Amino acid sequence: MFKGNTMFSYGYLALVLVFIYLPILVMMAMGFNESSNYELPFRFSLVWFEALGSNDALWRAGRNSVLLALMNTAVATVIGTMAAIALVRYKMRGHIVLQLLLFPPMAVPWLILATSMLIFFFYTGIGRGLHAMLLAHVALSLPYVIIVVAARLQSFGTELEEAASTLGATPLQTFFRVTLPIIAPGVAAAALFAFAISFDQFVTSYFLSPPGVTTLPVEIYASIRKGFTPEINAISTIIITVSMVLLLVVSRFYRFGGAR
Amino acid sequence: MTRWIAYGRRIVGMMAGLAMLGATSVAVADEVRVLNWKGWGTDEAWAVAEFEKQTGTKVVHDYITSFPETFTKLRTNPGYYDIVVLNAAFVEKAAREGLIQAVDPAMVANSADLYPDMRDTPQLNFDGKVWGIAWVWGGTSVTYDTEVFKTPPTSLDVLWDPAHADRVCWRDNAEDSVRFAALALGQNPDQPEDLDAIREKLRALKPQVKAFWKSGDEWLKLVAAKECDLSIVWTNNTEAAAVQDNLPVSFIVAKQGAVAFRDGLAMPTNPPNAKGAYAFMNYLISKEFYAGWVKIGGAPVSANSKAVEELPDSSLTRQVLTQPDAIKRLNFKGPLSDEERQTYLDLWQETKAYFAE
Amino acid sequence: MAREKRRWVAYGLTVPSYLWLAVTVFLPLIVMLYFSFLSKMPFGTAEPVLTLKHYKSFLDRDFYHFLTWRSVKLGFHVTFFCLIIGFPAAYILARKVHGRWREAILLLIVLPFWSNTLIRIFAWTMVLRTNGLVDQMVHAIIPGAPSVGILYSYPAIVIGLVHSFIPYMILTCYISLQAIEDSMIEAGRVLGASSLSIFWRIILPLSLPGVVVGVVLIFVPVVGAFMEPRILGGRQSIMLGTVIEDQFTEVFNWPLGAALSFILLAIVMAIFAACYPLLRNRMKLT
Numbered sequence: 001m002f003k004g005n006t007m008f009s010y011g012y013l014a015l016v017l018v019f020i021y022l023p024i025l026v027m028m029a030m031g032f033n034e035s036s037n038y039e040l041p042f043r044f045s046l047v048w049f050e051a052l053g054s055n056d057a058l059w060r061a062g063r064n065s066v067l068l069a070l071m072n073t074a075v076a077t078v079i080g081t082m083a084a085i086a087l088v089r090y091k092m093r094g095h096i097v098l099q100l101l102l103f104p105p106m107a108v109p110w111l112i113l114a115t116s117m118l119i120f121f122f123y124t125g126i127g128r129g130l131h132a133m134l135l136a137h138v139a140l141s142l143p144y145v146i147i148v149v150a151a152r153l154q155s156f157g158t159e160l161e162e163a164a165s166t167l168g169a170t171p172l173q174t175f176f177r178v179t180l181p182i183i184a185p186g187v188a189a190a191a192l193f194a195f196a197i198s199f200d201q202f203v204t205s206y207f208l209s210p211p212g213v214t215t216l217p218v219e220i221y222a223s224i225r226k227g228f229t230p231e232i233n234a235i236s237t238i239i240i241t242v243s244m245v246l247l248l249v250v251s252r253f254y255r256f257g258g259a260r
Numbered sequence: 261m262t263r264w265i266a267y268g269r270r271i272v273g274m275m276a277g278l279a280m281l282g283a284t285s286v287a288v289a290d291e292v293r294v295l296n297w298k299g300w301g302t303d304e305a306w307a308v309a310e311f312e313k314q315t316g317t318k319v320v321h322d323y324i325t326s327f328p329e330t331f332t333k334l335r336t337n338p339g340y341y342d343i344v345v346l347n348a349a350f351v352e353k354a355a356r357e358g359l360i361q362a363v364d365p366a367m368v369a370n371s372a373d374l375y376p377d378m379r380d381t382p383q384l385n386f387d388g389k390v391w392g393i394a395w396v397w398g399g400t401s402v403t404y405d406t407e408v409f410k411t412p413p414t415s416l417d418v419l420w421d422p423a424h425a426d427r428v429c430w431r432d433n434a435e436d437s438v439r440f441a442a443l444a445l446g447q448n449p450d451q452p453e454d455l456d457a458i459r460e461k462l463r464a465l466k467p468q469v470k471a472f473w474k475s476g477d478e479w480l481k482l483v484a485a486k487e488c489d490l491s492i493v494w495t496n497n498t499e500a501a502a503v504q505d506n507l508p509v510s511f512i513v514a515k516q517g518a519v520a521f522r523d524g525l526a527m528p529t530n531p532p533n534a535k536g537a538y539a540f541m542n543y544l545i546s547k548e549f550y551a552g553w554v555k556i557g558g559a560p561v562s563a564n565s566k567a568v569e570e571l572p573d574s575s576l577t578r579q580v581l582t583q584p585d586a587i588k589r590l591n592f593k594g595p596l597s598d599e600e601r602q603t604y605l606d607l608w609q610e611t612k613a614y615f616a617e
Numbered sequence: 618m619a620r621e622k623r624r625w626v627a628y629g630l631t632v633p634s635y636l637w638l639a640v641t642v643f644l645p646l647i648v649m650l651y652f653s654f655l656s657k658m659p660f661g662t663a664e665p666v667l668t669l670k671h672y673k674s675f676l677d678r679d680f681y682h683f684l685t686w687r688s689v690k691l692g693f694h695v696t697f698f699c700l701i702i703g704f705p706a707a708y709i710l711a712r713k714v715h716g717r718w719r720e721a722i723l724l725l726i727v728l729p730f731w732s733n734t735l736i737r738i739f740a741w742t743m744v745l746r747t748n749g750l751v752d753q754m755v756h757a758i759i760p761g762a763p764s765v766g767i768l769y770s771y772p773a774i775v776i777g778l779v780h781s782f783i784p785y786m787i788l789t790c791y792i793s794l795q796a797i798e799d800s801m802i803e804a805g806r807v808l809g810a811s812s813l814s815i816f817w818r819i820i821l822p823l824s825l826p827g828v829v830v831g832v833v834l835i836f837v838p839v840v841g842a843f844m845e846p847r848i849l850g851g852r853q854s855i856m857l858g859t860v861i862e863d864q865f866t867e868v869f870n871w872p873l874g875a876a877l878s879f880i881l882l883a884i885v886m887a888i889f890a891a892c893y894p895l896l897r898n899r900m901k902l903t
Contacts, residue, residue: 112879122336247728
């Protein structure tokens with residue numbers, strides 16, 4: 001490995017990171033610009049952050065988003081982990097069926113999933129709202145949860161679990177004392193993904209949100225299309241900063257490198 | 261194990277929170293829900309604050325970017341809205357579909373001051389009932405950049421002038437597109453005789469159009485970013501951009517004419533807060549509200565004969581739109597049948613697809 | 618007996634997932650298929666009848682074909698650029714960068730997942746527009762250059778979408794690349810293979826599952842994209858996705874929207890079917 005090669009490698013990664021972060025940084029900077037129409041030259045101001053304080057709609061949407069993401073994480077992680085265990089540990093006969101079931105949330109464009117749910121929920125009385133969005137988000141998260149947890153389960157043999165049950169542990173005891181500690185990192189990663197999928201999910205929320213009940217992405221899209229001020233930049237800056245800090249904290253406990 | 265039960269309890273608690281959140285959003289005591297364009301008067305911060313101070317009623321908004329969207333929202337959210345702002349030409353259609361209910365003008369004291377011809381128009385009065393309160397009227401016309409044009413253009417042909425290629429910001433709306441093409445071709449904008457010619461005229465815009473806009477705010481940001489020499493836009497938005505944002509824009513009523521609209525305030529069927537809706541309607545047509553709107557700049561023309569005095573002679577609206585010879589060239593929108601609307605929509609979508617080729 | 622019991626436990630564990638996906642995916646898709654044959658919205662006093670007219674209007678109108686092609690083309694373009702930019706990045710990360718650097722860079726790449734796609738798309742409007750960041754940079758380097766506002770164009774849509782989907786590609790490629798054992802590459806080298814043929818005959822085939830998953834995860838949502846084209850595309854914004862969105866939010870012609878959705882779905886499935894022989898044996902998810 002000669003030096004030029006390494007420099008090229010790091011240079012390339014740096015360029016990719018610039019591509020990913022440049023617009024985000026510009027967007028953050030514009031939140032501190034005085035002009036409501038993003039006119040330059042740049043004049044530093046905190047007016048948009050102050051205005052944000054009294055923007056009830058955005059705060060309500062933000063609260064909905066967080067609540068929904070937490071609920072989604074809880075539900076999707078629990079039922080997804082259950083399915084993953086059945087798939088890997090119980091060698092389920094119907095597991096091909098489940099694989100087929102898992103495929104659609106990833107292989108059908110979100111737009112189509114969302115509009116079909118809108119029709120179905122609207123005409124069956126399930127209706128729209130946070131509960132409908134929760135239904136949708138969990139469906140979209142399940143494949144990811146199952147795949148991540150199943151991968152973790154597969155990388156460990158069944159010896160420990162068998163030993164536990166030989167020693168007289170009930171299946172539940174075996175699960176909580178043996179299996180769960182082993183797969184905990186996989187479950188944690190799955191939970192993080194489930195949170196991200198819900199928090200960032202726009203398409204299904206958009207079609208399933210009745211007036212007055214929105215999430216952040218829906219509220220932001222409505223603002224972009226119907227009229228907005230750099231308050232959008234201000235709230236985005238806050239979201240990105242908070243999620244960065246949270247993720248950095250989490251990453252201290254869980255290694256993303258998948259170090260083997 | 262007990263730890264997991266505790267987690268379970270927390271999850272159940274959170275679900276309860278979620279359910280409660282849903283419940284509170286349905287039944288907030290005293291608020292009026294308005295369905296309107298964003299930045300179209302009813303959501304002015306000072307007005308909403310003033311109305312809340314006077315009556316204790318909060319005003320909340322849901323926004324649309326076209327009247328078809330208004331209809332979709334009324335259909336899919338029955339019993340949710342209290343007031344809907346509707347083009348007078350669409351009121352009858354909304355009533356026939358059962359989307360709005362008749363209003364009682366006696367509950368809107370200020371309606372006595374409305375211009376009789378606007379108040380009593382058959383578009384708002386039919387079947388022996390009143391279906392909407394006349395509110396304002398305004399125009400849709402050609403707006404130009406005053407730094408680019410030293411003398412204002414006079415003809416719609418300027419929109420097709422290669423000198424302004426890639427500099428036209430066009431309203432993304434099937435009806436307005438057809439109407440302006442018809443005006444430019446000398447056809448009747450309400451009943452165009454030759455749709456093929458209109459299709460060709462719109463296609464000829466391809467090299468000209470920089471961007472389409474749907475909301476007034478989108479247009480404002482385009483202008484602020486110096487993307488447009490010329491626009492098709494509502495005249496009061498132009499005035500607001502000039503007065504409130506100091507942007508170099510003004511508008512004309514071209515020799516071929518311009519489009520105009522009358523907006524009314526209607527009441528969706530089974531509103532949750534009819535009393536609040538009447539109170540807010542009464543406030544919206546008051547002289548006081550209009551004076552405030554004029555003061556910030558960019559108000560359309562009030563239907564209230566007493567309020568309209570507030571519109572100063574120096575305003576662009578007075579100087580351009582309401583000049584006697586200009587008024588003669590305005591074409592107030594009439595109703596369209598569902599078939600006509602579908603034809604226009606198909607034509608416009610086809611044209612946009614052609615633009616993207 | 619025990620086996621019988623194990624089977625019931627397994628069913629019990631999967632039932633919630635089955636039920637959930639049935640209510641959110643399968644029943645809705647079936648109902649939507651039915652809807653696409655209705656003449657009009659079953660609403661108020663309307664009495665819809667079964668008809669093929671929405672499918673027929675798709676066949677009859679050239680602009681629908683054009684828009685479908687546009688949406689598929691957008692899917693190809695975005696996926697292609699994600700792949701040629703993302704794969705090398707994943708390769709470098711997996712094979713050339715180690716230790717804390719690798720972890721840090723990987724974290725930076727996945728971090729945007731936890732922000733907000735919409736915000737990131739919106740951010741590009743400020744970078745690409747006339748007098749925006751790119752324009753100002755060009756002018757700083759070449760004074761007097763014509764303005765380069767590429768906002769409101771097809772390339773702007775592609776840039777925005779590549780930006781929001783590239784972390785998927787880097788991540789999926791990285792996972793399969795870092796799973797390749799060094800010993801395999803060593804073996805290849807010992808047997809005298811050149812770097813290029815090691816790449817083509819060992820690394821690429823072994824990383825293919827990651828590439829395929831990345832391609833699927835990107836291509837599928839992009840084909841149905843409507844928000845990104847609307848925000849970045851200007852007069853180029855019209856796609857099959859935006860037309861479908863209009864049918865649901867504006868025009869209130871859900872049956873037509875449903876028919877267009879199924880046509881789009883059929884095309885996506887046809888593309889997968891065409892690629893299936895290529896991918897067989899590589900799509901083992903569990």
